[in-house]
Amino acid sequence: MNWLLDFFGNSANWSGSSGIPVRVLEHVEFSLAALMLATLIALPLGLLIGHTRRGALLVVVAANAARALPTLGLVVLIVLLVGVGTTWPVLIPLVALAVPPILVNTYEGVRGVDEDLRDAAYGMGLRGRQVLLRALVPVALPLILLGLRIAAIQVVATATVAAYVGLGGLGRFIIDGLATKDYPSTIGGAVLVAVLALLVQAGFSLLQRVAVSPGVSQRAKAR
Structure with missing residues (x-):
């Protein structure tokens, strides 16, 4: 507890280019960019494969x-291939984790x-994409949002690897703290990552309440 007070109570940690607000913003930017790219790749594929039932x-x-991906090892490999100075060594592993x-x-x-x-949707005269978007997606939305939530939490928790390639984010507090034996910084950074992950969890829970119809939610709970 004293270490947390030392970290969060130090005004120097709240200002400048390496302060908590800047590091949180950097972490969110990495995470959001990776999640958006993963969604653009995985969501259309999942809809197409689920609808056509081809490509399972x-x-x-x-x-x-997803179970075998060595995220840090992939970061190191991409750094060796493309070098440092860009965000791709971090984004590519995070996207691969989120897809x-x-x-x-x-x-x-x-x-x-x-x-x-x-069958009812086809019987009403809907075809192809209309069946998918108007009939299937609304019913499948709870599971779709669950996948997005899992991906977002994993990305937020793993984006700390950005610090290994000299980028920012909350990983800087953890990595730099370990390197200099500044344990308040290490623990404070870990707490910030955990809090951010909990906020993501809460955000998706709220989104599900707003986006999913009550009938579909009750049906999903009954399964």
Whole structure:
């Protein structure tokens, strides 16, 4: 507790280019950029595969890759390939980390919609994309949002690796604190990452309450 008071009570940690507000903003920027890129890749793929039910092997491979991905090792490899000075050594591993949960949950959500609902949508004259967007996605939305939430929390927790390649973010407090044995800074940085992850969790919970219809939410809870 004293270490936390030393860190958060030090006015020097709240100002300048290495202060807490700047580091939080950098961390959010890395995380948001990675999540957006992953969503642009995984969400359309998950919708397409879940709707057509073709390419399920890709989903299996992605799910297995999520368990085996050595994020820090991938950062080091990309640094060796492209060098430092850009954000790509951080963004690429974070995107690779975020794609599987978005892809898998989107696929499972769309694939798991009742056949009766699909048939009813086609019977009403809807076709292809209309069936997907108007009938399947609203029902699959809880699982889709779950995948986005898991990906976002993983990205926020892992974006600390940016400090390993000389970039900013909350990882600077942790990495620099360990290097200089400044344990208040290390613990304070870890607490900030945890708080940010909890805020992401709360944000997605609120989004789900607003975006998902009550009927779909009750049905999802009943499963």
